[in-house]
Amino acid sequence: MTAPTTQPPSTETTPPLLTGEHWIETLNDGSHVLVRPIRPEDRERESHFIERLSPASRHFRFLGEIREANPALLDQLINVDYKKSMAFVALVHDNGELREVGVSRYSASGDDQHCECAVTVADDWQHRGLGVALMRHLIEVARHNGFRQMFSIDAASNEPMRDLAKYLGFDRKRDPQDAAQVIHTLDL
Structure with a gap:
């Protein structure tokens, strides 16, 4: 796979909150992850992160069956502008390489007041508090960028997302257009 030609945004368009920043998060079990904004590289x-997810985790993330991300989907996931769209990745060292073990993201939805969010954690990194850490950073940046409400459309059967959303203070209601889905909302 060739590297994308997109360059990282200049610091003129990147909010000061994000310029060159990364965090080391200590999770509930004492393990550590590096969290930073996603980059074109x-x-x-x-792609490997998506491929390693269990079929159930991929289904919950994409609300459908997907085995691997096609180039157009990868473009959409990687190319963020740090204002209307944002993503944080959680990385760990695994056999001498950095491996993605989690990602949270939002994207503006129609207007600049609402954004849709998602969070995915690798199956072997779930139940450690990583989803909470990733979402807290995402919520902070969404507020900083002027969004008034964050929402997520999820499978009604996605219990981990239900528990995470409840813990973070999101409201939950059935999707009026699809009884198999729910909508979580958080006023920012």
Whole structure:
């Protein structure tokens, strides 16, 4: 796979909150992950992350069956502008390489007041508090960028997302257009 030609955004368009920043998060079990904004050079890492997810985790993330991310989907996932769209990745060292073990993202939805969010954690990194850490950073940046509400459309059967959303203070209601889905909303 070739590297994308997109260059990282200049610091003129990147909010000061994000310029060159990364965090080391200590999770509930004492393990550590590096969290930072996603970059174009994460394209292959993002592809491998999706491929390693269990079928159930991929289904919950994409609300459908997907085995691997096609180039157009990878473009959409990697190319963020740090204002209307944002993504954070969680990385760990695994056999001498950085491996993506989680990602949270939002994208503006129609207007600049609402954004849709998603969070995915690798199956072997779930139940450690990583989803909470990733979402807290995402919520902070969405507020900083002027969004008033964040929402997520999820499978009604996605219990981990239900529990995470409840923990973070999201409201939950059935999707009026699809009884198999729910909508979680958080006023920012």
